[in-house]
Amino acid sequence: MNLAFAIGGSLIMPAYQAFLADMIPREKRGRIMGTIVTLNILATVPASTLGGFLYGVAPSYPFIMALLLGTTVSLIILFTVKEPKTKEL
Secondary structure, three states, X not given: OHHHXXXXXXXXXXXXXXXXXXXXXXXXXHHHHXXXXXXXXXXXXHHHHHHHHHHHHOOXXXXXXXXXXXXXXXXXXXXXXXXXXXXXX
């Protein structure tokens, strides 16, 4: 099980960066990727507080919430994101 997480963890960032490069037009890429990083950092602050609160209520709650949110986001991506007709070179 740990091996599967290690492999997935090592592959997710290169796959994510390639996905963003394919989906964002070249002329807008820097601004959009900068915005994504900024929003990720801003989301970390309340997420840490919420995770600590949920852990205080029941230690399994943050993990259940992560599973539910991960599944929800994966389904949204699966059903809404389409491959671009032409790729940027």
